[in-house]
Amino acid sequence: MSTLNLGILAHVDAGKTSLTERLLHAAGVIDEVGSVDGGSTQTDSLALERQRGITIKSAVVSFVVDGVTVNLIDTPGHPDFIAEVERVLSVLDGAVLVVSAVEGVQAQTRVLMRALKRLRIPTLVFVNKIDRAGADGARVLRQIAGKLTPAVLATGSVHGAGTRAAGVRPYGAADAGFTARLAEVLAERDDALLAAYVTDERALSYGRLREALAVQSGRGEVHPVFFGSAITGAGLPALMAGLTRLLPSTPADPQGPLSGTVFKVERGPAGEKIAYVRMFSGTLRTRDRIPLGGGTEGKVTALTVFDQGTDRRTDTLTAGRIGRVRGLTTVRIDDAVGQPPAGPRTAHFAPPTLETVISARRPADKGTLHGALTQLAEQDPLINLRQDDLRQETAVSLYGEVQKEVIEATLANDFGVEVAFRETTTICVERPDTSGSAVEFNGKDPNPFLATVGLRIDPAPAGSGVEFRLEVELGSMPYAFIKAVEETVRETLRQGPHGWEVPDCTVTMTHSGYSARQSHAHAVFDKSMSSTSGDFRNLTPLVLMDALKQAGTTVHEPMHHFQLDVPADTFGVVLPLLARLRAAPGSPVPHGSSYLLEGEIPAAHVHELEQRLPGLTSGEGVLESAFGSYRPVAGTVPERARTDHDPLHRKEYLLSVVRRAGASRQSG
Known part of the structure; x- marks a missing residue:
């Protein structure tokens, strides 16, 4: 049986975890579809995830479709937890990018699609929530083509959008408009198809076009777009068929040289390390001794493999599969199992740009806090513990304020340590x-x-x-x-x-x-x-x-690229705020009854803009922002206390x- 390691990615609240539940239900793994709001989903298993209704840690669940074992990895959508997505990208065969039919393409959607295209990860787009008020599939399709990738192809049409009865009619050979668009998109990337298309478009059979679509989508060149609703199940049969027909399953060699990578580390009930490993080649067995990072080695004491919604004990983990490995006491995220996977290991997203000093509210908890933070750093190396022995302080790196709140709650719930944070500051270079x-x-x-x-x-x-x-x-x-x-x-x-x-x-x-x-x-x-x-x-x-x-050195601060949509009658009060926050907007572009602004703003001021914007625009202002680049600091050069x-x-x-x-x- 072949294997497809599939990532589900999205901007927060696009319905990514709900889609995971619907896929598991359609595959017969679960009897009832769980609810994110009700805290009953399969992949949001942490108490904190259930309380907040957001995904914080990536989770793996497995099911079978058309003879293919799909290892589905549900990833966080909130930008504060992009580090979890970063690690998952290295083990994917394909991805589904979820976009809301109401909100459309959002800031995180664009960040994720850029990474998927750069890595040439074959990606299907699922436009979710067609049953919600305000759903507009045609508008979102234009946004996808304009903001994400022009090589998109709608695979069906939506009827009854914005109602509970919303449904999808898949396109087929009888749809002349679809076949014409299919031929046009594919011919741009296939000289043989182009020659046939120019000579006689009618000579291109539908079967040949579907085969070419599978090839080009499998290479990450074309991105088919599916419509549906994770809540009602509309459009799900077409998407599930697309998973096995349009995304490539793993060409695995269980007899090849041992090669895998560790993309996640967690702690078990007894505090033992559990490594999540994707095997690219060879077979890992219990009692195997394998080299790890830092010149250490570990002995595999137990293996589990993901199978039909759960993980089961096994003696072997073969190429193409994802499993949990116990016994590797010194294992770290990104460690290779056997030979390192081919290709350079590079970062796909910007590093954290914020940091804060963390301390225990009770002095007696100081030692416990250090041990707890060490464990959290094992699970997320990008929090980058910075120990200042001279001042007896510990700093952590952050992507945003929500991540800080989650760290605080995790330390209280899991380790019984109450902490305090200093004001968040920007990390310069x-x-x-x-x-x-x-x-x-x-x-x-x-x-x-x-x-x-x-x-x-x-x-x-x-x-x-x-x-x-x-x-x-x-x-x-x-x-x-x-x-x-x-x-x-x-x-x-x-x-x-x-x-x-x-x-x-x-x-x-x-x-x-x-x-x-x-x-x-x-x-x-x-x-x-x-x-x-x-x-x-x-x-x-x-x-x-x-x-x-x-x-000589120049200090550079992180800058975010922002896009701001504000009602025309509030434009005059938003501009002074942008000036005070040292934002550099371009010329405003009229857009119906609002103005669109693009520009750069220091990362240190994004949070304040997010907080002030609703009050200044009566809740109608829409802000998208993502890390753009580093720029030389203007004015007083910030100094950072040394720890050496x-x-x-x-x-x-x-x-x-x-x-x-x-x-x-x-x-x-």
Whole structure:
């Protein structure tokens, strides 16, 4: 039996979880369709999800359609939980993007579709809620073509829109308009079809067009659009047929080399780690020992595979399937199981742009809080715990205020810890202005370490990451010392001269040197006369910061691209608010009785705009916003308190580090 690993993605409240319930019911997995509002759905299993009526964590459920095992992954729709979607994308064979027939294409819809197209994940679009008042399938179809992708094809027509009796009539070979549109869309991407289309459009049989549609939609080039209602079940038979006919099932090789990826980690009732693994090749078995990240390994003690709405115990997890693996005590999200899957592992969405300091309301809970946050970071690495040992503070990264509320409720409900947050602040980044270099030599003042390190830092394009290069011979000194320099460079760049991360640059090692291993009589190793990795780890921050200071850095703040639709009679009161929030709107475009505005606004002010807009526009203003880019900060440069020994201040740094290094040498 073949397998389809399917993601259900949507803007919040488009009906994504309700669609999951309807699919499970149609496949015979559940007897009754659960309710999001009633907290009775299969995939929103967390108490907090049921209370709030939103999906917070991705969940997997399995069913069979036309002989294909579908592993359906329900993902969060709220933008504050985009990190969950990020991890799911890497394991999908195909996706269904849900759009509301009432609200239409929304901000998160556009963000998700851009990622799906970039990754060439085959995607069907389901226009939901055709039974709701205000539903307009034709309008939404135009929005999809204009805002998401022009390569769309409606697969049916809606009748009775906006009523409980709304239904869908699928198109077929007898629908001349549909077959003409089908031929036109497909011919744009198939030279053979184009030649036949130009010569004699009537020569293209409907069967040939349907085969070409399956090929092109399976490659993520064309996006069929289905209409329906997850609540009433209208349009569901056509969508379910489309899952197996238009999306590609997994070409799996159970006998191939072991290759899988961990896309989710959770804790079991006894606190044990449970890894969600998608297998791409080979077969994983209980009692297998597998290497994990950080040079560790784990032994598989138990396996479960998703099957017909539940997960069942098994001895093997084969290629193409998704399962839960126990026994991997050091496992982390993104760890490879066996060989890493082919292709580069890159981020598909912007990182969090907000952060806040979190503390326990009861001092006695401080240790419990640290352990709880460590567990939450296992499940969501992008909350990026930032421990400041100097001030005894912990900061977490955030996508928004809702995520902060969920973290607070989770800590209270699951760990019994009540917490307080400081005001949310923006996470900026630093970028080098130009090139800079520095070097310190072994045995020459003021360098107290038995190491020579020379580094040059150069600017790099945004999003390119940190690249470490060598201009010294690889064999000029032990590789462990070169590795120590590289690792320390990456660690040090988390805090630039102003305290912000330097995410995009090239660092080149230009000089190297060390003191060879020295021994006294009887071959006793003398650390005081011989270089160690610690010498390079301690010297590198000083050299790198000198190079950065020479290059100069500019602090950049995150900006959101926004689209604002406001009634014409409130336009005059909204503009001053935009100016106060440092937004930069373009020229207004009349749109019926309202104005459309597009522009950029600092991420730090988006929440205030969201809060103020309903009052200024009598609830009629509509805002869409998503991370756009980083821009240089205008005015006062924000500084971030450092959490390290501060290599910018050499004397204090050396007092701390040399004392620690001296103790280490004596203990050795």
